[in-house]
Amino acid sequence: MVMLFSSEDETYDWAVEFGRTLKPGDMVALYGNLGAGKTVISRGVCKGLGFDGNVCSPTYTLLHEYPNDPPIFHYDLYRLALSRLKFSPKQAAKSR
Numbered sequence: 001m002v003m004l005f006s007s008e009d010e011t012y013d014w015a016v017e018f019g020r021t022l023k024p025g026d027m028v029a030l031y032g033n034l035g036a037g038k039t040v041i042s043r044g045v046c047k048g049l050g051f052d053g054n055v056c057s058p059t060y061t062l063l064h065e066y067p068n069d070p071p072i073f074h075y076d077l078y079r080l081a082l083s084r085l086k087f088s089p090k091q092a093a094k095s096r
């Protein structure tokens with residue numbers, strides 16, 4: 001499916017609705033060039049999950065954990081080789 005959004009607001013509003021459909025343990029991967037809109041979508045998804053705080057790319061810290069129910073783990077994997085990554089969102093949630 002291809003969806004086209006003609007403005008940041010349109011993208012954000014879709015992401016809020018999408019975020020509302022997510023369940024604990026779900027993982028969403030965003031791929032895109034610089035400025036593609038990944039952070040706009042991340043903000044919307046977090047809002048849809050009920051988080052009202054600040055959401056920005058964890059470019060240098062790699063992970064932002066937002067206090068929410070369910071908890072939200074926002075990773076930026078740009079600098080990591082995926083093959084070296086041992087990542088399980090379920091495990092991350094359990095280890096809290």
Ligand SMILES: Nc1ncnc2c1ncn2[C@@H]1O[C@H](COP(=O)(O)OP(=O)(O)OP(=O)(O)O)[C@@H](O)[C@H]1O
Binds near residue numbers: 011040
């Ligand atoms: N249809 C659109 N949807 C989302 N953002 C858009 C759209 N049209 C223009 N923009 C603009 O594109 C930019 C997207 O920025 P954003 O920070 O979300 O990108 P990013 O993919 O997270 O970039 P980076 O990889 O640098 O972190 C914003 O400045 C936004 O206003």
Ligand SMILES: [Mg+2]
Binds near residue numbers: 038039057
């Ligand atoms: Mg970003």
